Every structure is written in structure tokens, then in C-alpha cells.
Amino acid sequence: MHKLFSGRYKKTGFQPGEMLYTGEKNQEPNIHIFQYNEKEVIETDLKTLDRCMDVNKKYVTWINIDSISNPLLIEKIGQCMNLNSLTMEDILTVDQRPKCENFKDYIFVILNMLRFNKGENNIIKEQLSIILAENIVITFQDGIEGDVFDKLRYRIRENKGRIREKGVDFLFYSIMDAVIDEYFIVLENIGESIEDIEETLLSGKKESIVRLIQGMKKDLVFLRKEIWPVRELLIELDRNDSRFIKDETKIFLRDIYDHVAQLIDTVEILRDILSEQFDIYLSDINNKINEIMKFLTVIMTVFMPLTFLTGLYGMNFKFMPGLDNPIGFYILLGAMASITVVMLLFFRMRKLI
Amino acid sequence: MHKLFSGRYKKTGFQPGEMLYTGEKNQEPNIHIFQYNEKEVIETDLKTLDRCMDVNKKYVTWINIDSISNPLLIEKIGQCMNLNSLTMEDILTVDQRPKCENFKDYIFVILNMLRFNKGENNIIKEQLSIILAENIVITFQDGIEGDVFDKLRYRIRENKGRIREKGVDFLFYSIMDAVIDEYFIVLENIGESIEDIEETLLSGKKESIVRLIQGMKKDLVFLRKEIWPVRELLIELDRNDSRFIKDETKIFLRDIYDHVAQLIDTVEILRDILSEQFDIYLSDINNKINEIMKFLTVIMTVFMPLTFLTGLYGMNFKFMPGLDNPIGFYILLGAMASITVVMLLFFRMRKLI
Amino acid sequence: MHKLFSGRYKKTGFQPGEMLYTGEKNQEPNIHIFQYNEKEVIETDLKTLDRCMDVNKKYVTWINIDSISNPLLIEKIGQCMNLNSLTMEDILTVDQRPKCENFKDYIFVILNMLRFNKGENNIIKEQLSIILAENIVITFQDGIEGDVFDKLRYRIRENKGRIREKGVDFLFYSIMDAVIDEYFIVLENIGESIEDIEETLLSGKKESIVRLIQGMKKDLVFLRKEIWPVRELLIELDRNDSRFIKDETKIFLRDIYDHVAQLIDTVEILRDILSEQFDIYLSDINNKINEIMKFLTVIMTVFMPLTFLTGLYGMNFKFMPGLDNPIGFYILLGAMASITVVMLLFFRMRKLI
């Protein structure tokens, strides 16, 4: 299960804006730099950043840093880009709420990349911080397990679609779109698990179903927590009139907004469906108790009188009618059979069997 | 059951605005063209579109394309109408959230046509994309199983009502009205199923009722997901001051809005009723368990003492009182009968039987 | 039970604005005309309307039509009053959502008159359409079973209160006030039924209580559906600055608004109370199951050992201790009595009996 708490509380008490990495992954960051325009693409990989890059106005520049475990690197970039100290603190603090902040020199966005881990049936989360400034986008990832940008990189390299013709704000949009698209795959996986639960409910093997339903519910609660703030973030991006986002790009951001609205709808629907599945499960248990009670009642009701009769004729009274009768035993057996038949008919009438 | 996911996720990672059909139906589209004014109606059927139609200002033109499986055709129309690439992508992507978008040259609306499939008790959904531009409406349907516009076409052909006198925005309204009217029929069918459930609850044959209730609930969740965005869409249409919709037509759109508000009310009411039916079902099961327990308790409580007495007089002690008494057996039987009567009276008093 | 659906869906597909009566009552309408001012009252009853009435500015005119089964009459009035075609359609379509629409020449309001049918424990609904225009109010009722205006008419005829001194907008207010006042009586009746349920819960005869609670809940869901839109309607009336409603009358409309707010509060409270009653009912069933289980357990636990002992001494072993003892039987009886006493004490301690 994704942890509900991590990072944040470890640094309570430290001064605001203090540089401290709160994640768990420790590995040297790789700095990947894309510089492209309609005509060419330059890719560079660096391990450290000795001096500030000069952002060439001829190119759109995308710097991707795949690990935030080195505070010095972040600090260096912060100085180069003139980042607010709170922004730098936010980049280093994992497990944050998605948000969007407008500064004079840049737009700062925090999103979480989500992936569904099929093996363990849980959602893996990786924080992505995006800086959009003049002609440059910088992305900070918290982790090394790859990202969701392979197709985007392919499109830049091979000049597919319009991305190479468009400006840096379109790159910014494309990055966010790639992240949100991944959410659909996560929801898709949860949806499939829920359909499995449905089949399990119909088939009858229900031992672990409560835990399954609970696991799915937790995943959905977690997803909702992630997606709602993204909606606010997009409204914020749409409303402000930052000079970094052109009006023609806002149409595309509104497209992401529609996707997020659809995600939210779907999360709510899946939650409703899970609640109903739990209700069905509960009513199935009650039904079973009812069935077994009926069965037990029939058995007891049939045998109690018969056993009483055998007890009656097993008594040692000297004078009892019928004991000496040669067919007394058979008469009694007949009486018992009759009682049983009458009782079963009675139960059939009462719909107990 | 309608699938919760389809279409959308298959294309994650593709570039935004890329032309790719995400539906499942593959058949050649039929292009049906209506051109009408107060005096005449011209109907044309085409299989392909070689060149852009010139929109004759004398007529209101309605182009209906009944399948979106041919991306080339959509692309052609997109060029003719100067559609934004996102619009074209939306037309091709089925299973979208209803929405309304205003562009400089046109208004773009996505709605879903719903039909209730009585055989399988589920709702069939077909996406309808509507382009409203100068003197022309273009509708794109995703499917071949007919549509909800037969009565509208009849009214155009036979000049019933005011449609022929009015402009293209009234046609736009009439199309949306026809789609929304169909929702009432869907809700009507669900309402009837719910009344069936009520009768089943009263009659007693309740085996499959949980599944029925769950199915209905899913349908209503699905409907709510479809109808709420239509409400937003209509508010959006009412608020913006696009030149394509005349003020006198807005009164009609507000009429649709009233219908949608009524649909939403009804969906919520039906959900409430289903929840209550489930509660009744559950309390019925509990009641039955209670009834059976009472019955079992009465049986056991009556026979246990009698069986004990028979056991008592079945013991092999040499000296036991009454065994030699000629009427000992009958005295015991009398005692047993008395005990039974007293017990039954006791149960009657305690309202157990 | 009031039907959830009626009217609306029967006409899907017909052209918007088409004149078609969707109700079920077929009888000739009666046209009742009040014309009054401070000094005099003229009452007229007509069966048909041959020509448009001329609205005499000296009088306030109230035309009440008690049946809408004659579309021709409505059409005639529509022409006289210059009604929009959608308005006329709305007047003829029963089972609509309460609403308020402002037109240049008139204000159009739809309300529902509700009455509680004590015999069948359900709510009867009758649509009331109100047209407020210059010096005239026209009301259309769907039905013949009387209305809620008798006291209002009395006040006009006998010049009680201020109604004769005031203008047509005060008449408009008084009509709406009479309708809303009736809602209090309906709620009052439901409240009494709920108090009956409470008493039934306390007394113990609970067979049909689930159905009763469900019936009440449905009634409340229905009422909420009716009352909420009235609230919106009144806000709408208060906000718009139609020339037909004077400012001094708006204070009175705000008074109705307060009543409606109180109605909504009460509906929500009654719903809460019903939910709690259902919870009590459920916990009562569970309690009873618990009680019976305890009783059964005591009976079984007491008699099982005794029966075992009788069985023991009923065995046919040749050599068994005590069988020949003259007081063996009595010793055993004593032992049994001791066991029983000990067990009962044990149960008493465990609070089972």
C-alpha cells in the first residue's frame, strides 16, 4: 500500500525554505537536456551542473533531472533560474499536494506521476516538479524507475505531430498531458480489478473479497486525493494571465481539464460500484445464514418428534399398549413416516425447503 | 453492462490532436445532407466527400455522418470547416464527457445518444458530435444502429411545426432536444424495472433481487454521469454570447435545461428508492432469520423436556416409582401433554408463536 | 403511490411547442372569471371563449380554467394574451418541474397543488400554471377535484383583508400563498403518520412497519422534489425586476420564501427521523434474535446433560453401579437437580437469563 505519510513530517521544525531532501531514493541524478526547434534537436546528458546554462532563444530547452537526492544541484539550478526559496523547498519535499504557483519569473507546478503496479495491486507515486520559464522547461523527478515521457521524447526526436513547431508552453502542456494520460491507465487497471471482484462475487469463492474491496477503495481514495487538486491547478493555470502561456495553448490545457473531469467522474462511479459490491457481499452472508438456519430447523423439526417417540417406547413401564403387538413396531414406523411426510409438506408450503 | 472504459486509454501517449479512431465499429460512413428553407427541401446521400461543399446561404444545411470510422473523411471536413485539431481528435475519440466548446468559427458540442436495450436490461450509448457554424450543422454519429432523429427528419420533410421557418440554430436546438427526449424514455424504462422490483419484493420470490437492484443502480450511476455534464453544457451555451445562437433560440435551450433539471431530479429520486428497496430486502432477510429462530426455539423447547422424561423412565434402575403402576404410562403421557400445553401458552404469551 | 413518470415521455419526438394535452382527465373546462376592485366584484362562469376578453383597467381580473383537456381553448387564450408557444406547450404538459419564466408581456409560473389523500396515504398532485400580465391573472388547473382557493375566493367576495385594495400582483401572491399553505397540511399529515410509526415501534406490532416507513420516505422524496424548485422559483421572482411585481409585493413573496425554507427544513428533519426509526426497527430485530438465541441456548444447555445422564443409566451393561441401589433413582434425580441449579446460577451470572 502507498504510505499515507512520508516526507513532510520529518522536517517539521526546520526553517521554512531550508534545503533538505525528504524522499528515500539516493542515487546520483542524471541531467538530460533537450534543445529543439523546428529544424533540429540537440540532446545532452550531464552528471553535474558547473555553471548556469545560457538559454538559447533559438531553441526550446527542456531540462529533465531524474533524481532530487542532491540538494546542491537543486540549489545551483535555483540560483540560475532565480527560484524562490519556497519553490526549492517544495521541489525537495516529496509527497506534496499538486499545486500551481505563479511567480514573476516562472510558473511552478507540482504533479504526481502515478503507475499501477500489477504485481502488488497498488499505485506507485512519483513527484514531478515543473518549472516553466522563458524558453525553458525544467522537470524534477523523484526516482529512477523510468518515467512516462518516452513517447513524448520520441515525438520530439522524430518530429511527429506539432510539438517541434510550437513553443515552450506547448512542451509544458505536453508534459502535463503525458502525466494525466497515465492516470487513465491506472484507473483502467482498477476498473479491471473491480470487474474481477464482480465475477468472484458471482462465482462464490468469496474468502478474501472484503480485503480486495477494501484495497480498491483505498486506491480510489488515494486517486481522488491526487486528482482533485489537479483540477484546481488547471483552473488556476487557465485563470491567471501569465505571460508564459499563450492563449492558443490554453485550449489544450482546457482539454486536459476535460480529461481530469472525466477521471473524477470515473473515480466516483467506481467508488459507488465498490460500495454496492460490498452491500451484495454482506447480503450474501446474511442470505447464507438464513439458508443454513432453515436447513437446521428442518432437520431438527423432523427428528425431534421421532426421537421422542423412540424414547417413549423405550421406557420401562410394565404396562404399555402395543409393546406386545406383533406388528406394533411396524405400526410405529408407519406413524413416524407419516409424521415426517406431513412435516415436509408443511415446510414445503411455508417455502422453507 | 456498458463498459466503464473504452477508447480513451487506448491512445495515451499519442500526440494530442492526432487523428485516430478509437471506437469499435468499422463500416463505410454514409453522408446524409439536408438542405431546406421555408419553401423547399433537398436531400442528398453521399458515400465520400471529394471537395468542400459550398454552403448555400439560401438554405439551412444539415450534414449527418453516421460513422466516424473513416478518419480521412473527418479530416477532409475539418479542413473545409476550418476545425481545430483538438475538435477533430474529439470527434474521433468515443466515450467522451459531454461538453461544449466555442471557437471563432463554430460551436462544438459533444452529446451521447442513449437507448435502453430491454432485452439485456442495459443502456446503449452512442457519441454524437455537433458542429454549429454559419448556416450549417454537421453531426457525427458513432454507429450504424439508427438514431433518434427520425421524427425530426419527418418534421423537416413534411414541414410540420416551425422548424422550416427558423434558422440553423433552431435546427441545432431541435437535434439536442431529440437526444435529450430519448433520455426520458431510458429513465422511464428504468422506472418500470424498479416498479417490477417493488412487486417482486412484495410477492416473495427474491432470489435474484440483489443483482437486479445493483444493475439498476449501475445504470443510474451511469445516467447521472451522462446527464450532469449536459447541464453544465447548457449553462455554458446560455451564458456565452456566440453569434451562432440567436436570443430567441436561447429560450428553447432553457427549455431543454428545464428537462435536464427534471432528469437529474428523477435520477436522484430513483437512486433513493433503490436504496430503500435494498434496505427492505435486508430487513426482510433479518426478519426471516428471526422467524425461523423462533420456530426452532419453540420446537426445541417443547421436545427437549419430553425427551428427557422418556429417557428418565427408560433408565434401568431396579427401584423406580410408577413403573409397575398399571396406569403409570398414561399418567406420564398426561403429564407430558400438560407440560406441552403450558409451554405453548407461555410462548403465546411471549408472542413467540 | 404517485407515479414517478407521466405525461412527459408520451410526447417525445413531437415538435417543440406542439399543442398536445398529456394529462389523463377529460372533461369540459369551466372558465371562472373574477373582476374586482375596492368597490365591486363581478363573477362570471363561461364554458367557451369566443373572443378575447378586453381587460378592463378598472378591475383586477382573475380567470381560472379548471381543466386543460381542451387544447383549442388554451390556444385561443394564448393568442389573446400573446403567449409564447413554449408557454402554451408547458401549460398543456402536466408533471412538470415548478419554474418561473419572464417574458416581455407576462410572467409565467408553474406550481403543483398538493393534497394528502388520507385514505390511501398518498399525495395527490395537480399542476397549476399561472400567467401574470397587465391587470390580469390567468390560472390553469389540471383536474376537477376542487382546488385550494376557496378561502381566497371568500376573501375576495366578502372583501376580507386587504386583497380588494391591492393590485393584480397581490392576487398573484395570494394564489401562490394558498398553494404553499396547502403544503404545510400535507407535511402535517406525514408528520402525524410518522408519530404513528413511533407509537407502533414502541408497542411491538411491527409487521408492516418497513412498508410504512418506505411509503413515508417516498412521499418525502416526492415532496422534496416539489419544494426545492419552488425555492429557486421564488428567488428568481425576487431577483428579476419585472414591471408586473411591485416592490411592496416583494415583501410578501419573501414571506412565502420563508415558508418554503421552513418546509424544506421540515422535510429534511422528517427524513432524518424516518431513517432513525428504520435503524431502531433493525436493531429491534437484531435484539430479538439475540433474545431468542439466549433462550434457546439456556434450554439446550440445561437439558442436554440431563438427557445424557438418562441415556447413561438406560444402557444395558450388565454391571453398572447404582442400578440395584434402592435409592439410586432418587440420588440421580438429586444430582440432576443440582446440575440444573448450578447451570441456572451460571447463566444468571453471565446475564443470559
Next chain:
Amino acid sequence: MHKLFSGRYKKTGFQPGEMLYTGEKNQEPNIHIFQYNEKEVIETDLKTLDRCMDVNKKYVTWINIDSISNPLLIEKIGQCMNLNSLTMEDILTVDQRPKCENFKDYIFVILNMLRFNKGENNIIKEQLSIILAENIVITFQDGIEGDVFDKLRYRIRENKGRIREKGVDFLFYSIMDAVIDEYFIVLENIGESIEDIEETLLSGKKESIVRLIQGMKKDLVFLRKEIWPVRELLIELDRNDSRFIKDETKIFLRDIYDHVAQLIDTVEILRDILSEQFDIYLSDINNKINEIMKFLTVIMTVFMPLTFLTGLYGMNFKFMPGLDNPIGFYILLGAMASITVVMLLFFRMRKLI
């Protein structure tokens, strides 16, 4: 229990603004008049009001009428103060929703005084109508059982605090503050009852707990109904710019607003706690059923095989092994003891005992 309905419905149909007392208390009103300024206080008690008082600008005047059963008195005051007819009707109609209305000549506020009746565990409600006009406050109470103003009167008489230095709007505020402060005591009492329920839940005597919880829930529902409108009322008072309330007094009204917000929070919290208590109660019942079932099962499972064995050796077959064995009886007893021990160990393992 406080009645949900009273007053209002009795007068449906009467003309709006008609003077009719709807409460139940019939006694002669007492008119208590305070006139004070920084230097002196004059108190007068009247039984009737023959002519309009002249409001002396030198004093702040507070007229308190402790019963509204005399419509003539209210009418007289209405004429003197130039009250709107709707205001007078509202004063006479008990059981109204708290509200605030601004008129040209005065501000009209309806509040309810609440008191917790410890003996019967319910809330007593008394309507308080307040008129704030130039230099005068008039309060109308519906009842004779005292009020919540004793401490306020004491402060005026003894010149404690700032009330004597301040104007009539501060008196108006102080009256409302006294009423709202009383709500805290009511909530306090309910909170104590809820703590009692908690203790009862822990101790085990749970017979009447469902009724207790239900009673508390009803009280809270009732309180919420009373407090929410007070919040609206205070927002309304704060927003409007009536000349009767000075800006420096608005800070005090905002203080009441904070108290009301706190009351609302607390009501919601108490409702949550009651719901949880009910859940605990229900799970306790289920737990008990579970316990008893386990006990019964152990008893039955232990004795059924033993009884079977005694039955086996009680059969009358001529040739049965062991019957002639001198220690056959003891061997069987040993076997029975072993079976019992094994079973008990099995149950211990399965955690049934």
C-alpha cells in the same frame, strides 16, 4: 418531545397579515419598560397600553412584553411603531424560522429562546420577536416561564459593564447574545447525556439505549434546525447597512456569529459521535449473538456424540460386544471422557472457547 408542527398550519387559508394568535398560552401580558442612560434607570410595569409611549431621546428604551396572547396589544404597538402587517402577523405566529427583516423604520428579528428541560430530557422553545427602532427595542415573548434576560437586567440596573454607556443597538446585541449563550447550556446538557450514553455502553446495561440515542439525535436535528437560520440572520444583519446598527456594534455581532459557528460545529460533532455510538451498539449485539452461538455450538457438539453413545449401548440387540464385560461401563465412560477432552482441545484451538 418538542412538537415538529405547531401553530403555522392552524391558520392556513386565513388572509396574510391577519391578526391571530397561534400559540397555546393564555394569560394577560405584562409590559415591562426599561428606560436608561448613563446616569439613571427607570423601570415601569404596565398591564395595558392606552396610548403610544413617547420615546424620549434622552433614554434607551426597552419594552418587554412577556405574552403575545392579546392581539389587541400587539395591534396597538404595531400602530404606534408603524409596523408592517406582515411583521405583526409574524409576532403572533409562533414556531417560525429565525429570520431578520429590514424595514424603513425598524429592523425585525425572530429568534427562539431554548431551554433544556432536564427532567424530561427535552428542549423547550419560546419564540422571541425583537423590534429595533430609533432609540427603542421592543421584545415579544411567547410564554410566562421566565426568560434568559435576568443577568442582562441586572447589568442594566447595577450599571455593570458598558451597557449603560452604549446605545440602543448595543442593547439589541446584548439581548441576542443572551439568547445565544443559552444555546451553549442546552448543547452542554446534550453533551453530558451523550457522555452518559457512552458510560452505559461500556457498562453493559443497554436496554433503553436505542431510545436514548434516538432522543438525542432528534434533539440535535431540532437544534440544527434552530441554529442554521440564526447564522444566516447574522450574516444578513452584518451585510445590510441599516442606520440602526452602528459599525462599532457590528464587531459584537460578529462575535455572536463566531459563537454560532462554534455551536454548529459542535452539533455536527455530537451527531457524528451519536452515530458511532449507535454503530457500537449494533456491533455489540452482533458480537453477543456470535458469543451465544459459539457457546451453544460447544454444548451441542460435546453432548451429541455422548448421547449417541449412550443410545448405542441402550439398544436391545441380543448380541452386543462389551455389555457383559464387568468393566464395560467404565471403559465406555473413559471413552466418553476422552472424546470430550479432545473436542474441548479442538475448540480451544479454533478459539471457540
Next chain:
Amino acid sequence: MHKLFSGRYKKTGFQPGEMLYTGEKNQEPNIHIFQYNEKEVIETDLKTLDRCMDVNKKYVTWINIDSISNPLLIEKIGQCMNLNSLTMEDILTVDQRPKCENFKDYIFVILNMLRFNKGENNIIKEQLSIILAENIVITFQDGIEGDVFDKLRYRIRENKGRIREKGVDFLFYSIMDAVIDEYFIVLENIGESIEDIEETLLSGKKESIVRLIQGMKKDLVFLRKEIWPVRELLIELDRNDSRFIKDETKIFLRDIYDHVAQLIDTVEILRDILSEQFDIYLSDINNKINEIMKFLTVIMTVFMPLTFLTGLYGMNFKFMPGLDNPIGFYILLGAMASITVVMLLFFRMRKLI
């Protein structure tokens, strides 16, 4: 458990603005004074305040008073700072709703410091009143058990971070940040308790789990009550344009706002998780009842027929078949074994065992 009520109600009836301490702690306050600028820090401890301090414009001054049990001291400070009487009353009244009030001369904020008491599993609350005025911050704590400012003081003394370079509004922000950071630790602790509950649910020892879940729920309800008003408070601080808070500091306040939003999200998630845990617990009980019923039914169903057969052959009829048969006993035993095997197979088929 934290008390739901304290303080407030004890003073109902007293005049508004009256100075009366409502808390429970009685000890002499310690007055701790920080005066710092970029270059130096002066710390002073006082026991009483004889005359107003003169606020030196060269320094940022922070006066912390760690107990409010001495009304005279508060009154003295109130006079020096020109505090409104309502503010002074609020400082002395513990258990208030967090709020923010703007006055001409100062900003007044009430927050609650929360700490989780691990020993008793509950939350300890201490009211903190903050006055922000020209160059000075005054904090009033209600209690002596230390506070959450140790790290903040350390940063001021040792000149860590930016606090010494910034103005008094940054100090104001830092104080609030320290309080809110502590909330994360409280939530963290609750989260850990909830994970413990999860493990307990899986392991099976579930006796006290209902009380544990209820305790956690109460804590969360309490936390929500505390955190929501803080959110409003921060919106209020952000919106108003008081001269005491510089724009560059508002970015930091927005950072706190983000933290509070995250806290609210987490509280809601934890509530959802607790509700699911309770559902799992309930379904576990039902499952167990079901299991035991199945076991009991199997035992009864197997032994009832066998016991009946032994009774049959224990009867004393003279003429019964098989009694004289030398292997009759063994035939019967064989028949019994067969019946048992058939029954167990039947139960296996029906999945009862």
C-alpha cells in the same frame, strides 16, 4: 478524551467583554521577550509588567506569555497595545474556534496548539492567541507544558535561515507555521494507530477494536473541527490588505494554506479508511456467525439420525426385526457409518464443510 465543552458556557450571562479567565491552569505567567534584528538578539524574562514597553523600531519584538491565568496582566497589555475589549475577552476564553480578526491597530489570530499524547492515545489542545502589531508580535499560551516554538527560538538565537533578516510579519508567519507543522505529527500518530488497527484486524484479536476505531474517529472529528477554521482564517489573512503583512510574506502564508489543505485531505482519507475498517470488522463478525452456524448444522445433521436409530433399537417392542440377529448390531453400525459418509459428502458438495 478531550472534552467537547469547556470554558465557554461557564461565563454565559456575564457581560460581553468582561475579563474572566475560563481555563483550568493556575500559575504565575512567565513573560519572555525576544528583541532581535539582523545583528543582535536580546532575551529578557519578566514576571510582571509594570509599565508599557516601548517598542523599539530597531528590533523585531516577540513577547510570549505562557499563561493567561492572570487577567490583570492581560488587561495591562491590552491597555498598552490599545486592544479591543472583545479581543481581551477572547484571549482569556479558552476553547475557542480558530479565527482571524483585523483591527485598525493590530491583527488578532486564535489558533490551537495540538499535541498527541501517546500514553493515553488522545490529543491535547492548548489555545494560542497571537497579536501582530507594528514591529511587535505578542503570543498568549494557555498552559505551562512547553510549546512548539523551541526550534523557532533556536533559529532566532543562532541566526539560522532567514528569520533574522526578515520583518515582524515573517515572525508572525513562522509562529503559525510551527503550530501547523505540529498538526502533521498528530495526524502521523493517528495514521500509525490506524495501521495498528489494520494489523489487529488481520491477526484476529479483535476484542477492543470497536473502541479503538471509535476513539480514532473521535480524534479525527476533533481534528477536522480544529483544521477547517484554520483554512478560513488563512483565506481571510490572504484576502485582507492589512498594512501589517507584506506581500512577500503572503507567499509564505499561502504555503501554510497548502499544508492545511493537505491536512484536510488526509483527515478525510483517514476517516474513510476507518469507516472501511469498521465495515470489515462487522462483516467479519457476520462471517463468523455464518461459520459457526455451518459447523453446528453439520454436527446436528450428522448425529440426529444416528441418535434416532439408536432410540429405535432401544424400544421395548417384543417383536422387532434384527434384535436376535447375531450381527444385527454390526449391520446397524455399518448402516450408521454409511449414513454419516453420505451426509458428509452431501455437505462437502454444498460447500458447508
